[in-house]
Amino acid sequence: xxxxxxxxxRAVTSIDVARLAGVxxxxxxxxxxxxxxxxxxxxxxxxxxxxxxxxxxxxxxxxMLSGRSCMVGVVIGGLExxxxxxxxxxLATALRENGLQVLLMHVDDALTLxxxxxxxxxxxxxxxxxxxxxxxxxVAQALSRLRIPVVCFNSSLVGPWISTINSDNHGAGxxxxxxxxxxxxxxxxxxxxxxxxxxxxxxxxGFLQGLQQTGASHIELTRLQGDDTYDSGYEAMLSLKRQxxxxxxxxxSNDMMACGAMDALREEMxxxxxxxxxxxxxxxxxxxxxxxxxxxxxxxxxxxxVARALELLEKAFQAKxxxxxxxxxxxxxLIERGSTRLPL
Amino acid sequence: xxxxxxxxxRAVTSIDVARLAGVxxxxxxxxxxxxxxxxxxxxxxxxxxxxxxxxxxxxxxxxMLSGRSCMVGVVIGGLExxxxxxxxxxLATALRENGLQVLLMHVDDALTLxxxxxxxxxxxxxxxxxxxxxxxxxVAQALSRLRIPVVCFNSSLVGPWISTINSDNHGAGxxxxxxxxxxxxxxxxxxxxxxxxxxxxxxxxGFLQGLQQTGASHIELTRLQGDDTYDSGYEAMLSLKRQxxxxxxxxxSNDMMACGAMDALREEMxxxxxxxxxxxxxxxxxxxxxxxxxxxxxxxxxxxxVARALELLEKAFQAKxxxxxxxxxxxxxLIERGSTRLPL
DNA sequence: TTGTATGCGTTATCAA
DNA sequence: TTGATAACGCATACAA
Numbered sequence: 001x002x003x004x005x006x007x008x009x010r011a012v013t014s015i016d017v018a019r020l021a022g023v024x025x026x027x028x029x030x031x032x033x034x035x036x037x038x039x040x041x042x043x044x045x046x047x048x049x050x051x052x053x054x055x056x057x058x059x060x061x062x063x064m065l066s067g068r069s070c071m072v073g074v075v076i077g078g079l080e081x082x083x084x085x086x087x088x089x090x091l092a093t094a095l096r097e098n099g100l101q102v103l104l105m106h107v108d109d110a111l112t113l114x115x116x117x118x119x120x121x122x123x124x125x126x127x128x129x130x131x132x133x134x135x136x137x138x139v140a141q142a143l144s145r146l147r148i149p150v151v152c153f154n155s156s157l158v159g160p161w162i163s164t165i166n167s168d169n170h171g172a173g174x175x176x177x178x179x180x181x182x183x184x185x186x187x188x189x190x191x192x193x194x195x196x197x198x199x200x201x202x203x204x205x206g207f208l209q210g211l212q213q214t215g216a217s218h219i220e221l222t223r224l225q226g227d228d229t230y231d232s233g234y235e236a237m238l239s240l241k242r243q244x245x246x247x248x249x250x251x252x253s254n255d256m257m258a259c260g261a262m263d264a265l266r267e268e269m270x271x272x273x274x275x276x277x278x279x280x281x282x283x284x285x286x287x288x289x290x291x292x293x294x295x296x297x298x299x300x301x302x303x304x305x306v307a308r309a310l311e312l313l314e315k316a317f318q319a320k321x322x323x324x325x326x327x328x329x330x331x332x333x334l335i336e337r338g339s340t341r342l343p344l
Numbered sequence: 345x346x347x348x349x350x351x352x353x354r355a356v357t358s359i360d361v362a363r364l365a366g367v368x369x370x371x372x373x374x375x376x377x378x379x380x381x382x383x384x385x386x387x388x389x390x391x392x393x394x395x396x397x398x399x400x401x402x403x404x405x406x407x408m409l410s411g412r413s414c415m416v417g418v419v420i421g422g423l424e425x426x427x428x429x430x431x432x433x434x435l436a437t438a439l440r441e442n443g444l445q446v447l448l449m450h451v452d453d454a455l456t457l458x459x460x461x462x463x464x465x466x467x468x469x470x471x472x473x474x475x476x477x478x479x480x481x482x483v484a485q486a487l488s489r490l491r492i493p494v495v496c497f498n499s500s501l502v503g504p505w506i507s508t509i510n511s512d513n514h515g516a517g518x519x520x521x522x523x524x525x526x527x528x529x530x531x532x533x534x535x536x537x538x539x540x541x542x543x544x545x546x547x548x549x550g551f552l553q554g555l556q557q558t559g560a561s562h563i564e565l566t567r568l569q570g571d572d573t574y575d576s577g578y579e580a581m582l583s584l585k586r587q588x589x590x591x592x593x594x595x596x597s598n599d600m601m602a603c604g605a606m607d608a609l610r611e612e613m614x615x616x617x618x619x620x621x622x623x624x625x626x627x628x629x630x631x632x633x634x635x636x637x638x639x640x641x642x643x644x645x646x647x648x649x650v651a652r653a654l655e656l657l658e659k660a661f662q663a664k665x666x667x668x669x670x671x672x673x674x675x676x677x678l679i680e681r682g683s684t685r686l687p688l
Numbered sequence: 689t690t691g692t693a694t695g696c697g698t699t700a701t702c703a704a
Numbered sequence: 705t706t707g708a709t710a711a712c713g714c715a716t717a718c719a720a
Binding site for chain 3: 023025026027037038039061062063064066067
């Protein structure tokens with residue numbers, strides 16, 4: 001039988017280390033604070049004692065003293081969308097590189113948001129970063145009330161303390177329309193995301209304006225409503241089939257819906273991409289590059305967006321009053337793949 | 345111009361609320377602690393004062409007093425794999441339902457792990473949950489040293505304080521072999537994940553044993569090495585092609601590789617699934633259900649795994665000494681789809 | 689460079 | 705039910 005070590009009653013504190021090392025408690029603190037004035041000899045004594053006791057500095061008291069937790073609340077929904085998952089990965093990495101921890105809050109719907117925010121705030125997070133695309137005034141007010149910096153991605157939220165970093169949704173929609181017109185297509189479909197999603201709205205408006213600007217009068221735009229899921233993209237094409245509409249081009253508000261739509265066109269309507277229908281999506285998720293889809297898509301350049309978010313955070317942390325609001329637009333990059341490449 | 349409110353110098357504390365409400369600071373604490381003895385009248389006074397000042401309780405001091413932060417460190421890698429993304433979503437939801445916060449730590453490789461762990465521990469997290477599949481002794485020792493409960497998914501880590509919850513990788517591999525044999529296939533391929541991935545190893549062993557037990561002597565097993573990515577699955581099939589091998593069945597250690605392999609078979613080798621090659625994957629990621637793949641897969645039942653993890657955590661929190669180690673196996677559920685459905 | 693003393697914002701204990 | 709007080713573990717100002 002393995003001898004079980006003594007159960008830990010109390011965590012090892014700096015006082016324990018100080019006692020063992022024969023120094024004061026402040027010396028221990030100094031030994032673990034880079035740049036503080038301490039002799040090498042004392043430092044080594046302390047570190048040795050700490051090592052032997054298994055001491056690990058406790059950041060909690062420092063939070064009380066400094067008023068800064070170095071934790072950022074990340075509020076996210078829809079991790080089943082690979083776009084959000086990879087964006088979270090980038091964000092988490094960037095935050096950590098800047099010495100910030102991620103207190104993650106996954107919310108299914110906006111209803112639970114208030115409660116979630118209260119929980120986050122009780123941990124004295126320094127800021128909130130969120131990708132929730134809910135464009136409601138209630139949410140904006142709830143966020144503003146917290147009086148901590150908030151950085152939103154692809155939202156239309158406005159208010160004190162709230163900054164926004166958006167992909168150039170409108171411009172990308174416009175570009176999609178131009179690309180479709182260039183290829184001579186005349187029966188385009190716009191497959192929208194959730195109704196209250198600000199990004200989807202902007203993409204749709206840009207697309208419409210692009211068609212109007214370029215298109216002759218013979219353009220027949222069909223608008224369909226999805227909810228950003230694969231299934232909704234598939235279902236949208238089925239509704240086209242029922243209506244007897246045969247599209248020749250499609251722009252979807254995100255890649256998941258585009259993949260669903262492409263599969264439905266193949267399986268249910270015997271239409272091929274790009275021969276019969278050219279297609280564009282948004283987000284450039286990994287699956288867009290998979291050979292079965294080979295989908296042209298707009299890349300949001302999450303790397304840039306995340307970098308910008310960190311600049312905003314740093315600025316907010318330095319300012320006394322960071323209630324000032326900013327909005328930034330990041331260009332989306334068109335990634336052309338086979339779904340818009342016409343055969344010679 | 346909008347009048348800017350006064351910059352917040354100091355957060356509102358319970359003392360501020362107490363002063364405004366004309367009560368003691370303990371009364372404020374009690375007003376926000378459900379179940380404590382306080383008159384309705386006092387409580388209302390306090391809540392009103394708190395509301396008007398925008399006071400929000402601060403959990404940080406409570407962490408110092410109780411020694412429990414109610415934060416769980418979640419260490420994860422590979423969010424670009426939809427399986428991990430959706431698993432994280434489930435885990436985060438379950439933790440929150442149990443009053444636990446998620447302190448997220450994304451690690452790219454095991455090298456940065458030590459550093460990452462130190463950071464987590466300095467926030468006095470109550471436990472660690474990780475899906476890292478690195479089976480190294482060094483990692484296990486680093487985790488054990490922390491002296492806090494650790495719950496691993498699909499790992500082979502052992503040691504004090506470490507509990508493990510594994511999918512029945514071996515059993516599933518065995519079942520995959522039986523399914524392939526039943527369909528009369530004789531040239532199976534095993535497409536492994538990263539070499540040091542414990543789950544992949546177990547799946548491969550189970551598969552091999554299944555083949556040996558069932559198969560006649562005419563079975564020719566081909567083993568290929570991947571790294572759990574789509575591209576590695578694609579590349580693996582190209583290597584088969586170069587060797588002039590035409591498989592009739594394939595079991596991949598995860599769905600991403602299976603998707604890559606299926607695309608390569610179609611695009612590069614003119615082999616169709618399931619007609620020429622029947623295929624099975626693992627994880628049952630959403631994409632496995634997409635029509636282009638329609639991939640038979642083993643579902644890890646992450647819901648059950650997460651529920652089990654929370655049981656372990658609760659148990660650990662109640663026990664004085666939770667250094668005892670457990671291992672749990674959760675059955676994987678075979679989800680049969682078109683990739684193993686032979687035409688009549 | 690080192691040690692002493694104070695304070696951070698709560699909760700728990702105790703007395704009233 | 706209420707209020708005063710101690711305690712949590714560390715960082716910092718100050719004194720030595």
